[in-house]
Amino acid sequence: MIRLFLLLTFLFLPMSAHAFCGFYVAKADASLFNEASKVVLSRHENRTVMTMANDFKGDVDDFAIVIPVPTVVKKSQVNVGDNKIIDHIDAYTAPRLVEYYDNDPCQQIFRKEMMMRSSAPMAMMADDAVQKSAKSLGVTIEESYTVGEYDILILSAKQSDGLFKWLNQEGYKLPKGANKVLKSYIKQDMKFFVAKVNIDEFESSGYNFLRPLQVAYESDKFMLPVRLGTLNAKGPQDLLLFTLTKKGRVEPTNYRTTKIPTGDDIPLFVADEFGEFYKDMFAHQVKKEGMKTVMLEYAWDMAWCDPCAADPIPAEDLRKMGVWWMEKSYDSRPMPGQPRRMIAPMPPKGQARDAFVTRMHIRYTADTFPEDIMLQVTEDRENFQGRYVMRHPWKGEANCEMAGAYYSKLKGRFEKEAKNLANLTGWNISDIRKKMEENGQSFNIKPTVDGRPWWEQMWNE
Amino acid sequence: MxxxxxxxxxxxxxxxxxxxxxxxxxxxxxxxxxxxxxxxxxxxxxxxxxxxxxxxxxxxxxxxxxxxxxxxxxxxxxxxxxxxxxxxxxxxxxxxxxxxxxxxxxxxxxxxxxxxxxxxxxxxxxxxxxxGQWGNAVWLGFALICLAVIVLGKAGRADTALFFLGSWVFLLLARALWLGDPLEIPLHNLQSGALLIFAFFMISDPMTTPNNRFARGVFAFAVAVVAYILQYHFQIREAIFYALFIVCFTTPILDYFFKAQFYQWRKT
Structure with missing residues (x-):
């Protein structure tokens, strides 16, 4: 009955990412907080590329991270990436709101789907003295180098006390309890990736923000270390984990995955407050699951998207994010001057665009996520996205008999939308109804009838 | 009824x-x-x-x-x-x-x-x-155990499941102790529904476990050890299933050395 005009409105996720997932340590007493972070993990066979978005807002001098890594990482395995690529994958996979416009109930049934895309919104080199003090504390500086604006050390240690002491000695403020966690990682033969900002390099780079750090390594361990990060957290933290694989969806093996509710019709006023809506809905769902599950927000075969929420990610950018198995030559990006394509083309034969993207949103505390997140690549290539639907009722004139039936159905539809919204977010239903009335979605909606005599309607159209 | x-x-x-x-x-x-x-x-x-x-x-x-x-x-x-x-x-x-x-x-x-x-x-x-799909809701784990114990109480081979779980708990606790990890970590791992289904419905299968009780203890312990090695040293997430598969090869050997009665589903 409904002719669909689909307008896809792209909205950014309300949660802004502030930091790395790893572990902030303050060099000075700057108030650092790591409430949210964005990480991209590209994984195929035993090769992993980890990209950590950096939204650090404080004084760059205070920036310092310690991340456990499974192997020693050499200089050529580290790269400084581009924030734009992470913003792009974020935009491409974000939960979205879609709009449908009801057709004139008096028109013949004519079904056409069309969509409009909106554009995507798109100093600590180890000197001899340092080496010596490290050695005396049982800390080995395996590697020491500068990449882009970051000074990086790869440490291994025999015992946690020495490492703890050395890091503190070097000016890293480690939170209480870090000692125990360091010990566990040391025994599991993990190394430590320690990075700070090299002020000279940063100033000469011309950037006024920090770029993402990327690490490539080979290891059977496919996991995300979150334990250190929970130590200095003031409350629950948010992590957006994007994975790119050849096979399919990635899932944690030691935590349950829950799909974010999707596909529900919701009232029209949500368009103006989609950010609030998503934030509250996410919080409500997390609460329902006792903050113990990983929320799946998006899972998609990147070979195609129909419709695409944002510009498809070019093969070149996927490679930059660690999709090393993708052929260089393949790129679906339209050439300059060509119209943007509505649908990403299927890859030419023999050039499969083998990348499957998963977006997981994790809200966690040390209590609910006591263990690091162990991951596995599954063969599940089923597509999933978080999307919410607004249906605009017909606003034009409707003089026919069918119009009566249409309008009598609308009231029930609005009520259903109000209920959906209340269920999703935990908002008060009477407030929702009130807001709907105020925003032109009246429960007493009536057809717009042309009251003029028929001859006037005929001659003065 | x-x-x-x-x-x-x-x-x-x-x-x-x-x-x-x-x-x-x-x-x-x-x-x-x-x-x-x-x-x-x-x-x-x-x-x-x-x-x-x-x-x-x-x-x-x-x-x-x-x-x-x-x-x-x-x-x-x-x-x-x-x-x-x-x-x-x-x-x-x-x-x-x-x-x-x-x-x-x-x-x-x-x-x-x-x-x-x-x-x-x-x-x-x-x-x-x-x-991970079963999550670790404690109540569910508990419900599973209760239901399953009844099942195996009837089947008479609950011992294999309990031998296995006991060995698994022992290994996970030992690991936590060695790493200095808080107890929450082994407890979190034990509250897995998949582990309980495995223990109570697969490894305890009376037809594929040794007939002798002592041999079943050895069998269950071996499964736990192999699974532990596969999981923590080789990072294989499906470790328990592989472990059972591997250890099942030893059942005929254990049966040869430890004589006992065949299992009968129906009590006659």
Whole structure:
């Protein structure tokens, strides 16, 4: 009955990412907080590329991270990436709101789907003295180098006390309890990736923000270390984990995955407050699951998207994010001057665009996520996205008999939308109804009838 | 009601069927990524059909549907395939392994476990297991244990499950102690539904475990040790299933050295 005009409105996720997932340590007493972070993990066979978005807002001098890594990482395995690529994958996979416009109930049934895309919104080199003090504390500086604006050390240690002491000695403020966690990682033969900002390099780079750090390594361990990060957290933290694989969806093996509710019709006023809506809905769902599950927000075969929420990610950018198995030559990006394509083309034969993207949103505390997140690549290539639907009722004139039936159905539809919204977010239903009335979605909606005599309607159209 | 209870009491497998069905319903109605009805129907159908096919070919005068039903329900709970046809195939492989891979009148592998391992090894791009999918809701773990203990109390081989869980708890606690990890970590790992299903419905299969009780203890401990090594040293997420598969090869040897009575499902 409904002719669909689909307008896809792209909205950014309300949660802004502030930091790395790893572990902030303050060099000075700057108030650092790591409430949210964005990480991209590209994984195929035993090769992993980890990209950590950096939204650090404080004084760059205070920036310092310690991340456990499974192997020693050499200089050529580290790269400084581009924030734009992470913003792009974020935009491409974000939960979205879609709009449908009801057709004139008096028109013949004519079904056409069309969509409009909106554009995507798109100093600590180890000197001899340092080496010596490290050695005396049982800390080995395996590697020491500068990449882009970051000074990086790869440490291994025999015992946690020495490492703890050395890091503190070097000016890293480690939170209480870090000692125990360091010990566990040391025994599991993990190394430590320690990075700070090299002020000279940063100033000469011309950037006024920090770029993402990327690490490539080979290891059977496919996991995300979150334990250190929970130590200095003031409350629950948010992590957006994007994975790119050849096979399919990635899932944690030691935590349950829950799909974010999707596909529900919701009232029209949500368009103006989609950010609030998503934030509250996410919080409500997390609460329902006792903050113990990983929320799946998006899972998609990147070979195609129909419709695409944002510009498809070019093969070149996927490679930059660690999709090393993708052929260089393949790129679906339209050439300059060509119209943007509505649908990403299927890859030419023999050039499969083998990348499957998963977006997981994790809200966690040390209590609910006591263990690091162990991951596995599954063969599940089923597509999933978080999307919410607004249906605009017909606003034009409707003089026919069918119009009566249409309008009598609308009231029930609005009520259903109000209920959906209340269920999703935990908002008060009477407030929702009130807001709907105020925003032109009246429960007493009536057809717009042309009251003029028929001859006037005929001659003065 | 009375009739239903009598029916359940008649055979330990009736208990198992009820328990597994309840679990499947919980999964279907409360959790995401549950098997769709087609998957359940195809798996059950293929498994039972294969059993009857072998009865006919081998001229075994039986019309038992319970064992294949248990196998198919276990598969529905644990096995994941990228295509629909993989599920009935898993059912066929499970039952075929039961009739074709035998020694001394006993099948070597637990059928569902054999199908899972065969899938993982032979079709690595299509088959997986989701050990995290059960989450770790304590109540669910508790409910599972309670239900399952009753099942095995009837079956008389609850000891294998308990030997295994005991060994597993011991290994995880020892690991936590060695690493200096808080107890929350081993506890978190133990509250896994997949682990309990494995312990109470796979490793405790009376037909594929040694007949002698002491040998069963050895068997269960070996499974735990192999699983521990695969999981923590080789980072294999499906460790328990591989471990059971590997250790099952030793059942005939253990049976040879430790003599005991065969297991009978129905008490005569």
């Amino acid at each position: 009375q009739k239903a209870l009598t029916f359940i009491n008649q055979d330990a497998r009736h208990f198992q069927i009820v328990t597994l069905s309840v679990l499947l319903l919980i999964l279907a109605f409360m959790y995401d990524f549950a098997p769709v009805p087609e998957v359940i129907a195809l798996t059950v159908f293929a498994t039972i059909l294969t059993q009857f096919f072998f009865f006919k070919v081998l001229k075994i005068p039986s019309n038992d549907y319970r064992s294949p039903l248990i196998t198919s329900l276990s598969l529905c709970l644990l096995f994941k395939g990228a295509a629909l046809w993989l599920y009935p195939l898993a059912g066929v492989v499970a039952m075929a392994s039961k009739f074709l891979i035998r020694h001394n009148n006993k099948h070597i592998f637990n059928p569902a476990n054999a199908a899972i391992v065969a899938g993982l090894l032979l079709l690595p791009n299509m088959v997986w297991v989701s050990p």
